[in-house]
Amino acid sequence: MVAPLIHKSLHSVGIGQTTRLEIEYSPCCSAEEYLSLPPPSLWLRVRNTEPLALRAAYVAGPYSLYVDCRPESYSVSKKTFVTADQPVFEPQLHPGQTFCTELSCHTYNSKYKWLVDVSSQMLFSLTQTVNFEVCVSSGREIDETIAVKSDPRLLVGVHDTLDLWNLPLPDPAKPTHLVILTHGLHSNVSADMLFLKEMIDASSENVVVKGYFGNACKTERGIKYLGSRVAEYVIGLLKNESLQNTTKISFVGHSLGGLVQTFAIAYLETNYPWFFQQLQPVNFITLASPMLGVVHENPAYVKIALQAGVAGRTGHDLGLQFTEQDNKPLLLLLPSGPTHRILKRFVRRTAYANVFNDGIVPLRTSALLYLDYKGLSTILGTAKPELLSSAKIPRDLPDASKDSSTLPFLAMLSYFMPQKQRSIGRSEEQSATTEEHALGDPLGKIHKPSVLESATSIFLPPLPPMKYITDPESRQNVILHDRVYTEKDLPPLPGKLKRTIKRRTSEGEKVGMMQKISTKSEEIKQLLLGSMTEHYEEEIAREYHKQMLWRKVLVNLMPDAHNNIVVRRRFANAFGWPVVEHLVSNHFGVEEIDGLDITNEDSFDLGADGAELTKILSMDVIKRENEELDRNSVLDKEHSWIKITEHSEAFDGPAGVFQGFSERMLQLKQEWQTNGLKVFGGKTDENDVEPVNSKYRVMDTFL
Numbered sequence: 001m002v003a004p005l006i007h008k009s010l011h012s013v014g015i016g017q018t019t020r021l022e023i024e025y026s027p028c029c030s031a032e033e034y035l036s037l038p039p040p041s042l043w044l045r046v047r048n049t050e051p052l053a054l055r056a057a058y059v060a061g062p063y064s065l066y067v068d069c070r071p072e073s074y075s076v077s078k079k080t081f082v083t084a085d086q087p088v089f090e091p092q093l094h095p096g097q098t099f100c101t102e103l104s105c106h107t108y109n110s111k112y113k114w115l116v117d118v119s120s121q122m123l124f125s126l127t128q129t130v131n132f133e134v135c136v137s138s139g140r141e142i143d144e145t146i147a148v149k150s151d152p153r154l155l156v157g158v159h160d161t162l163d164l165w166n167l168p169l170p171d172p173a174k175p176t177h178l179v180i181l182t183h184g185l186h187s188n189v190s191a192d193m194l195f196l197k198e199m200i201d202a203s204s205e206n207v208v209v210k211g212y213f214g215n216a217c218k219t220e221r222g223i224k225y226l227g228s229r230v231a232e233y234v235i236g237l238l239k240n241e242s243l244q245n246t247t248k249i250s251f252v253g254h255s256l257g258g259l260v261q262t263f264a265i266a267y268l269e270t271n272y273p274w275f276f277q278q279l280q281p282v283n284f285i286t287l288a289s290p291m292l293g294v295v296h297e298n299p300a301y302v303k304i305a306l307q308a309g310v311a312g313r314t315g316h317d318l319g320l321q322f323t324e325q326d327n328k329p330l331l332l333l334l335p336s337g338p339t340h341r342i343l344k345r346f347v348r349r350t351a352y353a354n355v356f357n358d359g360i361v362p363l364r365t366s367a368l369l370y371l372d373y374k375g376l377s378t379i380l381g382t383a384k385p386e387l388l389s390s391a392k393i394p395r396d397l398p399d400a401s402k403d404s405s406t407l408p409f410l411a412m413l414s415y416f417m418p419q420k421q422r423s424i425g426r427s428e429e430q431s432a433t434t435e436e437h438a439l440g441d442p443l444g445k446i447h448k449p450s451v452l453e454s455a456t457s458i459f460l461p462p463l464p465p466m467k468y469i470t471d472p473e474s475r476q477n478v479i480l481h482d483r484v485y486t487e488k489d490l491p492p493l494p495g496k497l498k499r500t501i502k503r504r505t506s507e508g509e510k511v512g513m514m515q516k517i518s519t520k521s522e523e524i525k526q527l528l529l530g531s532m533t534e535h536y537e538e539e540i541a542r543e544y545h546k547q548m549l550w551r552k553v554l555v556n557l558m559p560d561a562h563n564n565i566v567v568r569r570r571f572a573n574a575f576g577w578p579v580v581e582h583l584v585s586n587h588f589g590v591e592e593i594d595g596l597d598i599t600n601e602d603s604f605d606l607g608a609d610g611a612e613l614t615k616i617l618s619m620d621v622i623k624r625e626n627e628e629l630d631r632n633s634v635l636d637k638e639h640s641w642i643k644i645t646e647h648s649e650a651f652d653g654p655a656g657v658f659q660g661f662s663e664r665m666l667q668l669k670q671e672w673q674t675n676g677l678k679v680f681g682g683k684t685d686e687n688d689v690e691p692v693n694s695k696y697r698v699m700d701t702f703l
Contacts, residue, residue: 349549
């Protein structure tokens with residue numbers, strides 16, 4: 001039997017946007033009424049109304065949606081016994097497709113309530129939107145030609161992205177803990193970190209969780225650009241009357257967001273010195289963040305591509321390219337000076353890192369290089385007899401001459417550059433007292449994915465089974481390693497690194513043009529061989545460990561681990577739920593313990609690197625650079641990201657090209673809706689045009 005529609009509405013979402021529908025249904029006034037005449041179930045339909053042709057426009061979109069539906073009573077930490085109460089979801093609702101599910105009324109309730117989330121999967125366009133239609137009926141079969149017959153027992157509330165991020169309101173009578181979330185490359189905070197935000201909101205602490213939306217589609221403009229904008233956003237937040245009682249602040253960054261928030265705290269300390277005097281820094285958390293860059297873990301052709309600008313200024317930063325003012329990479333300067341001064345004041349510093357299935361950010365860089373591999377090898381069951389003689393963190397660096405094959409465009413689709421699995425290697429230098437093994441040696445049995453496996457994990461990542469979603473006891477412990485590291489745990493400084501640092505201390509001398517050319521040639525040679533970046537990585541890692549405690553949590557997640565670790569989509573990336581639960585339970589609503597109470601400046605805060613970083617952090621200079629980047633991005637210089645000169649300001653990377661292409665797709669779509677076949681030079685006769693209200697229509701979603 002065909003059922004009439006009792007609700008129909010049209011909506012649209014753009015990049016980073018989520019629409020949440022709250023469906024309330026009160027069919028019975030009492031239990032007796034329910035028993036005498038049980039109400040029928042409702043049926044929900046969400047249809048992506050974009051034209052079918054846009055399924056192929058992945059670069060311009062993609063024009064797909066993520067949809068999930070769950071009862072309001074559902075919780076990730078509680079077991080769901082009844083099948084009718086299980087959540088349902090569709091990770092990719094393509095143009096023309098329909099998501100359909102039953103809203104069951106199998107037990108009596110005075111009021112039934114369901115939550116429906118619809119999120120945009122768009123990556124590269126700030127202007128385009130994906131349109132969708134929501135219908136509710138009392139039966140599975142519907143006739144859309146019949147007018148909607150409203151039911152007063154049904155209420156459908158709609159919350160947009162801003163509603164979700166401005167709720168719940170904090171208790172003004174209690175001190176407020178401000179939490180800033182920061183997203184990664186080709187990502188956004190508003191949709192990709194919404195689950196994390198809501199989990200932190202649910203903690204017992206009086207928190208306000210915010211994130212800066214303005215960096216979406218601009219993540220290739222460099223860490224300085226992104227970090228300074230996040231910092232200015234935070235300053236603007238404190239002017240809000242509802243946040244006047246803020247006393248504490250925490251930062252949580254995923255992927256590139258870890259580096260962006262690091263620059264942001266340095267910018268705040270330099271340009272707003274009152275900030276960290278008024279607010280106590282509590283948690284500094286990174287999730288799979290490339291704190292040491294990514295160049296050393298990539299094949300030579302990727303290093304060249306980063307130098308050429310395929311990832312814009314951000315690629316230069318991650319590739320450890322020298323800054324314009326100094327002969328040092330930005331990531332080498334970043335942990336010094338004002339960053340070091342503030343970072344050591346945080347009550348907790350935690351780095352979450354993927355051990356397996358992260359083809360984007362390798363363990364080496366996300367775990368700040370130094371780990372207790374003897375303990376790890378025991379956990380992973382790969383211990384070797386010779387490892388039992390030493391429990392020290394390994395000093396040696398792996399062999400940089402061996403590359404593995406990974407398709408570059410695969411990782412691009414997962415918002416980052418490809419990585420290679422490192423083979424077992426040893427440095428020429430060995431400890432005189434103990435036999436210490438190269439980074440990655442005890443983990444040598446980690447499976448190295450083939451090209452086909454890498455493609456499959458990105459295009460078709462495994463979805464969590466329903467038992468995993470409905471039964472918390474079925475979820476395995478994903479925490480492989482959880483330990484606090486101190487500076488004392490680090491091995492002695494290698495001789496080669498000492499010589500490298502000594503050579504860099506004589507900077508500032510004027511050199512001739514031929515010497516500059518020779519230096520640049522040697523830089524490229526060492527970059528390709530990996531010898532220079534090895535020492536930079538170790539130097540950066542040591543800077544982050546100076547006078548600071550770091551808690552390092554290594555996790556074992558299913559593919560795509562890089563997005564699962566932050567639970568990019570509530571159910572599609574549910575394998576990351578245990579990580580988020582661990583993060584919230586160990587950092588929010590817990591008793592604060594003092595770490596290293598060092599608040600005065602020291603030699604690390606006032607060193608040469610710190611002085612150079614302070615010069616880079618000048619507010620006026622950064623604002624001029626940001627304005628120039630914004631201005632040049634509007635000029636739409638064709639393929640400028642390929643023809644980048646060393647000091648070019650047109651540095652948008654491929655996302656800029658994709659965004660331009662998507663703008664053209666939007667124009668084409670609008671012209672098609674207005675003029676039909678005339679867009680393609682076709683001729684139409686007004687007498688042959690089919691009436692809009694005709695029963696038979698071809699490709700009606702185009703019209």
